[in-house]
Amino acid sequence: MKKTLKVTDIIALGFMTFAFFLGAGNIIFPPLAGQLAGENMLSAMSGFLVTAVGLPLVGIIAVAMAGGGWQGLTRDLPSKVATLMAVLIFIIIGPAFAAPRTGLVAYEMAVKPFLSAGAGQASLTTFSVIFFAIALFFAWSRGKLIDMIGKFLTPALFIVLAVLAIAVFVNPQASIVAAQGEYATQAFTKGFLEGYNTMDTFAALMFGMLIVDVIRSKGISDEKTTCTYLIYAGLIAAAGLAFVYISLFYLGATSSTVAPNAGNGGVILTAYVMALFGAPGQVILSAIVLLACLTTAIGLISACADYFSSLTPMSYKKWAVVLAVICAVVANVGLNQLIALSVPVLFALYPVAIALVALTLVRKWLPNPRLAYRVVLLVSFIFSMIDVAKYLKFDVSMFSSLPLFNYGMAWVLPTLVALVITRFIGGKAMGSHQDKLA
Incomplete structure (x- = not known):
C-alpha cells in the first residue's frame, strides 16, 4: 500500500516552505515599493508578485518535474559544469551572503533597539553565536524539520504577521498619495524588477531539494507522489508569501505621514508598527524579524549541508556545524x-x-x-x-x-x-x- 501524508502534514510542509522563503529581506522590500508606488500600488504590486511569488513557485515545480534534485535539473549538462553551478549558488546563497545576513538583520532590527546606546561588537558577536547555535540545533534535527518548523515556528510567525496585516487594513496610518519616480510611469515594470531582486528563484532550487528530503523522511518513496506533495508545498508557500506582500505593500502605500521619505523598508516598517501599537510595537516587529530570519537561516544551513555532504565524505551534521560557524563569523566581519x-x-x-x-x-x-x-x-x-x-x-x-x-x-x-x-x-x-x- 502506497504511503501518503496526512492533511496536517501537508499543511505543515507548506508552512515550512513558506518560512524558508520569508527572510527579513522579503519583509523589507515591499513597504518601500508600496510607499513609492502610491496610487499605482496595485500595478506595482502585481509586477512584484509575478517575480517574488510566481518565479519561486515555478522554480519549485521545476524541481518537482526534475525528480527533486540538482542532478535531475542538470542531467543534460556536463557533470563538472552542473557541479560548479551548484557550488557557486550554494556558497553565495548560503555561508557567503544570505545566511549570515539573516543573523545580522535579526540583530539590527530585533535585538539592538532593546540594547543600550553603547552596545557594540561584543553584543553582536554574542547574539550571532546564540542565533546560529539555535539555527544549527533545528537544522541538525533533519528528519524533524517539518514538525519543528512547519508545526511550531511558522504558525507563530504567520499569526504575528496576520495581526500586523489586519491592523494595517483596519487602521491605515495615512491616505495613499501620488506615485514617485519610475513608479509614476512604469509601475508594473518597476515592481516586476523589484521582485526579481528578492532572488528567491535561487532559494527555490535549494529548498526544493531540501523539501523532497523531508517528504522522503516521512516514508514517501513514490516519485509521482513526492512530486505532488512538493507542488502542494509550493502552492501553500506562494499563497502565504502573496498574503504577506500584499499587506506590506498596503502598509507602505499608507505610510507617507509616519515615515516620509524613508530610505528603506525597514525604517517604514518600524515607524508604522510603532504608530499602530506604540511601545509594544517593537516587540511585535522583533518577533516577526527574529522568526523570519531564524527559519530562513535553518533552511539555508540545512540545504547547503545536504548538498555539500553529497559531494564530500563529510557527514550532513559536520557540514551543518561548519556552515553555522562560518555564518556566525561572517555576520561579524566584512x-x-x-x-x-x-x-x-x-x-x-x-x-x-x-x-x-x-x-x-x-x-x-x-x-x-x-x-x-x-x-x-x-x-x-x-x-x-x-x-x-x-x-x-x-x-x-x-x-x-x-x-x-x-x-x-x-x-x-x-x-x-x-x-x-x-x-x-x-x-x-x-x-x-x-x-x-x-
Missing part, C-alpha cells in the same frame, strides 16, 4: 565587502538559474535537450556578463540598444531567442553527431 563581492556573482548566475528553470519546464518539447541546455544557458551567462561589466563600471554602451539593458536584464531577449531557436533545431541527427563528439 559583511559589506562580501555583499559588494557577491553582487557581480549574483548578476552572473541569477539569469542562468531562471533559464535553467525555463528549460526544465519545456524540456519534453525540445528535440535535443542536450544541445538546448548548453546553448541557452551559455547565452544567458554570456549576456549576463554585460550586466556584471556594467556593475563593475566597464563601458558596455555598445549593448545599450538591448531591451531592458538599463534595468540590468540585458540577458532576457537573447536567452529567449536562443530558447526558441533550440525548440526548432537539433533533432536526432544533430543529437547523434553531438554524442560522437562528446
Whole structure:
C-alpha cells in the first residue's frame, strides 16, 4: 500500500516552505515599493508578485518535474559544469551572503533597539553565536524539520504577521498619495524588477531539494507522489508569501505621514508598527524579524549541508556545524565587502538559474535537450556578463540598444531567442553527431 501524508502534514510542509522563503529581506522590500508606488500600488504590486511569488513557485515545480534534485535539473549538462553551478549558488546563497545576513538583520532590527546606546561588537558577536547555535540545533534535527518548523515556528510567525496585516487594513496610518519616480510611469515594470531582486528563484532550487528530503523522511518513496506533495508545498508557500506582500505593500502605500521619505523598508516598517501599537510595537516587529530570519537561516544551513555532504565524505551534521560557524563569523566581519563581492556573482548566475528553470519546464518539447541546455544557458551567462561589466563600471554602451539593458536584464531577449531557436533545431541527427563528439 502506497504511503501518503496526512492533511496536517501537508499543511505543515507548506508552512515550512513558506518560512524558508520569508527572510527579513522579503519583509523589507515591499513597504518601500508600496510607499513609492502610491496610487499605482496595485500595478506595482502585481509586477512584484509575478517575480517574488510566481518565479519561486515555478522554480519549485521545476524541481518537482526534475525528480527533486540538482542532478535531475542538470542531467543534460556536463557533470563538472552542473557541479560548479551548484557550488557557486550554494556558497553565495548560503555561508557567503544570505545566511549570515539573516543573523545580522535579526540583530539590527530585533535585538539592538532593546540594547543600550553603547552596545557594540561584543553584543553582536554574542547574539550571532546564540542565533546560529539555535539555527544549527533545528537544522541538525533533519528528519524533524517539518514538525519543528512547519508545526511550531511558522504558525507563530504567520499569526504575528496576520495581526500586523489586519491592523494595517483596519487602521491605515495615512491616505495613499501620488506615485514617485519610475513608479509614476512604469509601475508594473518597476515592481516586476523589484521582485526579481528578492532572488528567491535561487532559494527555490535549494529548498526544493531540501523539501523532497523531508517528504522522503516521512516514508514517501513514490516519485509521482513526492512530486505532488512538493507542488502542494509550493502552492501553500506562494499563497502565504502573496498574503504577506500584499499587506506590506498596503502598509507602505499608507505610510507617507509616519515615515516620509524613508530610505528603506525597514525604517517604514518600524515607524508604522510603532504608530499602530506604540511601545509594544517593537516587540511585535522583533518577533516577526527574529522568526523570519531564524527559519530562513535553518533552511539555508540545512540545504547547503545536504548538498555539500553529497559531494564530500563529510557527514550532513559536520557540514551543518561548519556552515553555522562560518555564518556566525561572517555576520561579524566584512559583511559589506562580501555583499559588494557577491553582487557581480549574483548578476552572473541569477539569469542562468531562471533559464535553467525555463528549460526544465519545456524540456519534453525540445528535440535535443542536450544541445538546448548548453546553448541557452551559455547565452544567458554570456549576456549576463554585460550586466556584471556594467556593475563593475566597464563601458558596455555598445549593448545599450538591448531591451531592458538599463534595468540590468540585458540577458532576457537573447536567452529567449536562443530558447526558441533550440525548440526548432537539433533533432536526432544533430543529437547523434553531438554524442560522437562528446
